[in-house]
Amino acid sequence: MENATKAIIIGASIVITLAIVTIGFTIYGIGRDASDKATEKIGGMANSIMDEEYEKYHNTTIRGSEVVRVIKKIQDSGDYIGVQVTTHKAGSIWYVYDASDINDLNGAGGGWGSDPLDEAQDVTNTNYINPSAKFKGTVLRDSNDRIAAISFEQE
Template identity: 30%
Template sequence: MGNAQKALIMAAGFFLAIALITIAVVMFISAQDATKAAQNNFSDIQTELSQTAYTVYDNTVVSGSQVVNALRKFADKEQFGIQVKTGKNMTGSWYTNVIDISSPISNNYGSVVSSIPRENINYAAVEAHIDYVNPSGKFKAKIIKDKSNVIRGIEFSQQ
């Protein structure tokens, strides 16, 4: 074999190596973009799933027994409050935490005002109490979100 043939074979080997490296880099970059897109989709799904417990109460009409169940269900939630406005108490009472609904998106922390005393959940079951929730009553539910679109509370208003 002549030197020219060896040089051509060597050059072909270099071009083949460069082509394979280029293909690998292009595939790696496209796989990276696909991975980022998948991570964003997964994050959206995770956020959606974490809020499904509250979406039942998004602009719906629920019974008083569902209101009481929500009070019990979310009683131990931090940075979350439930306001119940009944026929006897039109201003409403707060359970768990008190949320500043006059300006629910006023700060990044969720507008939770924890220094105000909360009502006892047991009052919702005492018929003589102003905060009594009639199990067969109808309540309009509304979700309260903060500036970062995180659900911070639920407001129930008796109809």
């Protein structure tokens, strides 16, 4: 009888141990799914916040002084974004990055005689951006739906 009791106790212990391990793995799986979803949502929120910073210029009219501030801000931030400014006098010019090929940005600045922002603020320069002129902004996205450029066209 003693052996039968020990066998029942050992069997019950094994079943209880298996149940506890199964419950542990189930809780781990649920926690992992919740963690993955939370990480995905946080990543999406971070992208939305970053996009909002530049999305505010889409279909918005701003002054030339603000255009220069946007160029400086993007230049200082290190963001991989090109800024195109089209004026009546100089035509179209790229700042920070050249996004002529929206999926392959290149540094904009080759061939500049001096700092492009200095030229944009020099009234005697062809690339001058009139601080009081109005510019309409357009946000341009690449094939990954990332903001790759902002275009400002003088009205």
